[in-house]
Amino acid sequence: xxxxxxxxxxxxxxxxxxxxxxxxxxxxxxxxxxxxxxxxxxxxxxxxxxxxxxxxxxxxxxxxxxxxxxxxxxxxxxxxxxxxxxxxxxxxxxxxxxxxxxxxxxxxxxxxxxxxxxxxxxxxxxxxxxxxxxxxxxxxxxxxxxxxxxxxxxxxxxxxxxxxxxxxxxxxxxxxxxxxxxxxxxxxxx
Numbered sequence: 001x002x003x004x005x006x007x008x009x010x011x012x013x014x015x016x017x018x019x020x021x022x023x024x025x026x027x028x029x030x031x032x033x034x035x036x037x038x039x040x041x042x043x044x045x046x047x048x049x050x051x052x053x054x055x056x057x058x059x060x061x062x063x064x065x066x067x068x069x070x071x072x073x074x075x076x077x078x079x080x081x082x083x084x085x086x087x088x089x090x091x092x093x094x095x096x097x098x099x100x101x102x103x104x105x106x107x108x109x110x111x112x113x114x115x116x117x118x119x120x121x122x123x124x125x126x127x128x129x130x131x132x133x134x135x136x137x138x139x140x141x142x143x144x145x146x147x148x149x150x151x152x153x154x155x156x157x158x159x160x161x162x163x164x165x166x167x168x169x170x171x172x173x174x175x176x177x178x179x180x181x182x183x184x185x186x187x188x189x190x
Contacts, residue, residue, distance in 0.1 A: 003181045006174040007150070011142055013164040016124075016152060019141045020048070023122060024055020026139060027092065035059045036090040037116075039082055041107070042066040044096035047153035047161065048124045048141075052094065067103060076106045091116040096153045097125040097144075101135035108135065125149070125166075148172060 027036075035058070040049040042064050053062060066080035091111060098104055104121065111119055122139035129146055150156050151163030156175065169175050 003184055006171045006178075006181045007167040007169055009165045010144070010147065010149070010168045011152075011166040016141075016164075016166070017051070020051045020124075021055050023139050023141060024052055024057070027052075027122065028055070028057040031058055031060075031090060031092075033058075034090050035061065036092050037061050037063060037082075037084065037086060038092045038094060039063050039065060039086075039111075040094040041096070042080070044153040044155065044161070045094045045124075048096055049094045052122065067107065069103075076103055078110065086111060086114040086116050089116050090118045091120075093119070093121045095121060095123040097127065097149070098123045098135065098137060098140075099127045099130050100132040102133060104135045105133050124152070125154075 038049065038053060038056075038060050040046060040062070043066070049062070053060065061084065063082040063084050064080070065078055065082050067076055068079040069076055093104075093107065093111070095104065098121075108119065108121070120138035121136065122141075123137055124141040126137060126140045126143045127146065128143055147168035148156075149166055149168055150160040151166045153161050154166065155161045156169075175181060
């Protein structure tokens, strides 16, 4: 079995860079004359955030939060909150991927309770086919299928976030037994 039988590149580094630039331009146009608070949902969104804000042609501030699931019902809570108040601010939530929409729905409600002036979401990846609840996504990079994805902030057991492209795992068992396969493939294609 070759590395290419385990993973396949589904979104290239160049495609990501191009789409992130387009998203930055769209947000800059929509928020002209304002200073939005850009809030990244950690940890996966960090890579997307870093590239996105470089394309924002307007003043902005950056903050972070982290969500945790706990209990049998998978309740969501904010594990690490923003350091700045969001009341009266134009808030843009930055997500790496939106899947079922459950976490994002809860997060939107939590932030709306803080009475921001406006609230929008930008996500790099949208797994719309897995959506269980309808949640607004004002900006989205790519719609993806139900594949298990790694790279550009998406991890497998806290590894592989550093890949510059996004890969779909074709053989999960092979990846489990040899997680270095993705790193080898990324180095080979660089």
